[in-house]
Amino acid sequence: MKAWIALVAFTVFVGGMYYVYMGKDRTDIDLTEEKGTVNQYEVIGTSVEGREILAYRFGEGSRTFVLVGAIHGGYEWNTAILSYELIDHFTANPGVVPPNMEVVIIPVANPDGLYKVVGTSARFTPEDAPQFDYSNEIDPQGSVAAGRFNANDVDLNRNFDCEWKPNATWENTPVKAGSSAFSEPETRALRDFLLAESPEVVVFFHSANDGVYPNFCDAGPSREVLELTDLYSKASGYPFYDKFTNYEVTGAAESWLATQGISAITVELSTHKVIEFEKNLAGIKAMLGFYSETR
Structure with a gap:
């Protein structure tokens, strides 16, 4: 029997953490063979409009590896679905x-x-997302491009x-970066969480x-982050670039992490519609192997 199952069936709050029963949401799962498992998540902050920002944890090791999706919201909705499919994978395969x-x-x-684009900030399907030619959607006031920004119309990856x-700027179009660095509740939530976790990458x-x-701020990328970027590139098949040259990017999350001595890489999916789960899983496994075997 194969079917679509909701991601969250119920939650309980124990010892300061939420525990959530998670089913599989991919239609290729055979329900006679696989069951949902108990996983934990925490609320790391809330948005301008009060929506929760969640972090899901897997494993109990001392070295932390963080994956972040949809910092550009509904404009990059496929990165949210990719992240949820990775949650499914680690839930079903904790080993x-x-x-x-x-x-x-x-x-x-x-x-x-x-929410601006999909109508929800929770789990959704590709069928719920807009299907159109993104090359015609550069105007920040456009219906989908507006989903790139938070409720204050700030580009969080410029804050x-x-x-x-x-x-x-974004694609040479002026965008709001906030009244100051970390003026937005979403970026403060990410900042505080990442500083507390002190992740490897x-x-x-x-x-x-x-x-x-690779990430860097005023100096060039470190040898380690270049090695990680190359590793992910080779494992996933994405092209490797030592810097982004399309246009000026200021106030980016990954660049700020470089000032904190934390390695970070940006993975750009090939279109706004594809999920590319297998490619990214291969890259993630390569990085996990790097830290488990050589560090």
Whole structure:
């Protein structure tokens, strides 16, 4: 028997953490063979409009690996679905996480932006998302491009403290970067969570520039982050780039992490519609292997 199951069936709150029963949401799962498992998540903050930002944990190791989706909300809705499919995978396959590692997945870093486009900040399907030519949607006031921003119309990936400017750009179009670095509740939530976790590496999923990029701020990328970027590129098949040159990016989350001594890479999916689960799972497994075997 095969069917669609809701991701969350029930939750309980125990010892300061939420525990959620999670079923599989991919239609290729045989329900006679696989069952949902108990997993834990926590609320790391809320959006301008009060929507929760969730982090799901897998493994109990001392080294943390963080994955972040949908910082550009509904404009990059496919990164949220990718993140949820990765949650499914680690829920069903807990042994994938090495004993010395913990994987944390934040599927939707910009829930208000996702809500603008999809009509929900929770789990959804590709059929719920808009299907149109994104090349015609650069106007920040456009129906889907508006989902890139939070409820204050701020581009969250221009609101971090690395070369922050009040007036930033996206595709050479002016966008709001907030009244100051970390002026937005979503970026403060990510900042505080990541500083508390002190992860080995953070991966940010974006779309759609088809490539993998290392993080750095005013200096060039470190040798380690270049090695990680190359590793992910080779395992996943995404092109490797040592920097983003399409246009100026200021106040980016991954760049700010470089100022904190935390390695991060940006993975750009190849289009705004594809999920590319297998490619990214291969890259993630390669990075987990790197930290479990050589670190």
